[in-house]
Amino acid sequence: MAPKDKRDEIRNAEISxxxxxxxxxxxxxxxxxVGGRAVFVDSKEQYGPDxxxxxxxxxxxKDKGKSPVLEVKNLGIDFGGLTAVDNxxxxxxxxxxxxxxxxxxxxxxxxxxxxxxxxxPTRGEIFFDGKSTKGMTTVDINKAGMARTxxxxxxxxxxxxxxxxxxxLHHTTDYGLISGMFHTPKYRHEEFRIRKEAMKYLKIFxxxxxxxxxxxxxxYGAQRRLEIMRALATKPKLLLLxxxxxxxxxxxxxxxxxxxxxxxxxxxxxxFLIEHDMNLVMNICEGIVVLxxxxxxxxxxxSEIQSNPKVIEAxxxxxxxKMEEEEKNEDIEEALSKGKLESAASGKPDAGSSGKEVx
Numbered sequence: 001m002a003p004k005d006k007r008d009e010i011r012n013a014e015i016s017x018x019x020x021x022x023x024x025x026x027x028x029x030x031x032x033x034v035g036g037r038a039v040f041v042d043s044k045e046q047y048g049p050d051x052x053x054x055x056x057x058x059x060x061x062k063d064k065g066k067s068p069v070l071e072v073k074n075l076g077i078d079f080g081g082l083t084a085v086d087n088x089x090x091x092x093x094x095x096x097x098x099x100x101x102x103x104x105x106x107x108x109x110x111x112x113x114x115x116x117x118x119x120x121p122t123r124g125e126i127f128f129d130g131k132s133t134k135g136m137t138t139v140d141i142n143k144a145g146m147a148r149t150x151x152x153x154x155x156x157x158x159x160x161x162x163x164x165x166x167x168x169l170h171h172t173t174d175y176g177l178i179s180g181m182f183h184t185p186k187y188r189h190e191e192f193r194i195r196k197e198a199m200k201y202l203k204i205f206x207x208x209x210x211x212x213x214x215x216x217x218x219x220y221g222a223q224r225r226l227e228i229m230r231a232l233a234t235k236p237k238l239l240l241l242x243x244x245x246x247x248x249x250x251x252x253x254x255x256x257x258x259x260x261x262x263x264x265x266x267x268x269x270x271x272f273l274i275e276h277d278m279n280l281v282m283n284i285c286e287g288i289v290v291l292x293x294x295x296x297x298x299x300x301x302x303s304e305i306q307s308n309p310k311v312i313e314a315x316x317x318x319x320x321x322k323m324e325e326e327e328k329n330e331d332i333e334e335a336l337s338k339g340k341l342e343s344a345a346s347g348k349p350d351a352g353s354s355g356k357e358v359x
Contacts, residue, residue: 060286063093067130069238069270070115075124076294077114084110085294088124092238092287097264098272099285101305103314107294108274109151112240116148117141129237143171145237149227149244151274157216161207161226164215165198168233201229204266205259220247225256232263239263241273245280253277257284282306290314 070092077085085107092098100108113119115126117138126133128146136144156164173194179187202208205225210218215226224244231239244260245253257280264271275281281288282302290298290305292314298305305311 060093060096063096066094068092069094069096069129070272071125071127072115073125073127075111075114075121075126077110077119078122083294085114088291088294088296090289092270092272094237094270095264095268096270096287097260097285098270099281099288100272100274100291101276101278101281101288102291102297106291106314108291109242110294111291112148112242112274115141115240116146142234142236145235146240147231147234147236147238148240149224149231149242151242151246153220153223153227155215155223155227155230157214159215160211161202161213161215161218162195162198162211164226165201165230165233166194168230169194169197171234198233201233204262205229206255221249221252224248225259228259228263232267236269238270238272241271241275243274243276245275245277253280256280260284 068091070090072088072090075085075088076083088111090098100111102108110119114121117133117136117140128141128144131144133141133144156167159167173190175184175187175190178184199208199211202211205228207222207225207229210222215223218226224247228239228241228244241260245256248256260271260273261284263269273281273285282305285302288298288300288302288305289296290308290311292310297310297314298308300308
């Protein structure tokens with residue numbers, strides 16, 4: 001955190017481009033001489049005049065000097081009189097693996113829905129690959145290079161595993177209706193090509209033997225992997241994964257961690273994931289964002305998040321005594337470091353999901 005005199009200077013400063021001040025809850029950027037990271041100070045009404053929230057803009061070393069693949073500024077959405085997400089900011093590097101965590105009902109899936117235009121944000125801006133997504137549809141977002149999986153598996157159950165992946169590849173084919181009806185040489189050539197492409201993804205996930213199985217007959221963990229493969233087959237620049245490890249046993253989760261890293265390294269894409277399995281998050285995510293009640297309460301590396309008091313409070317609640325608080329802090333730090341923490345504060349419905357999916 002910046003020294004107090006520096007924070008006072010920021011608090012009283014004006015932004016030359018807009019004329020807005022801290023009092024107007026505008027982002028004020030400065031350089032943190034200690035960490036060398038861009039920081040902005042948020043609303044003092046929420047965080048207090050002496051403890052402004054520092055929203056760190058962090059990029060992995062390998063992505064420095066490159067334009068970020070995703071920038072989100074002051075994103076928010078209201079449903080009637082209820083604010084589901086407010087003042088969400090994010091910068092994601094070109095090949096970064098980022099994580100979004102928080103108790104159930106915090107608004108995580110709602111953020112994914114806004115990024116992919118399932119929901120239209122009430123306020124704020126989203127810039128994907130340097131371009132604003134304002135006015136874009138979900139289809140436009142996918143064509144631009146953003147793909148996602150869902151909290152609830154959404155496969156074509158009666159199609160085979162191979163056919164599910166080919167669905168995502170058909171937009172790359174070069175034949176028309178007549179060729180498809182009469183199975184012309186061009187049709188056969190293109191179908192052979194996308195079948196070969198589909199088998200490539202199955203090989204990455206070690207599922208070539210299941211190519212002819214019906215998708216609905218696969219075990220839960222295998223269906224999860226298939227959904228990731230289908231999203232990856234659209235050739236995204238950014239892959240959004242909503243609880244990819246849900247339903248997997250520890251062995252499958254360990255394999256998934258290696259697969260996610262292999263996907264990033266092989267395809268040189270960014271991955272942003274929502275996950276409750278802290279072992280997965282802490283071991284593969286380079287930057288982590290913590291959400292609670294629709295607002296960001298912490299950002300940082302795994303080690304920074306593990307010991308953050310606001311994160312501890314979000315998962316376990318306020319303690320009644322100093323000794324109890326210290327014991328809870330020690331317990332949650334140990335759980336985070338060992339990857340054993342699941343969202344303890346569950347049962348609160350996601351305000352933006354209308355009961356369909358919980359963030």
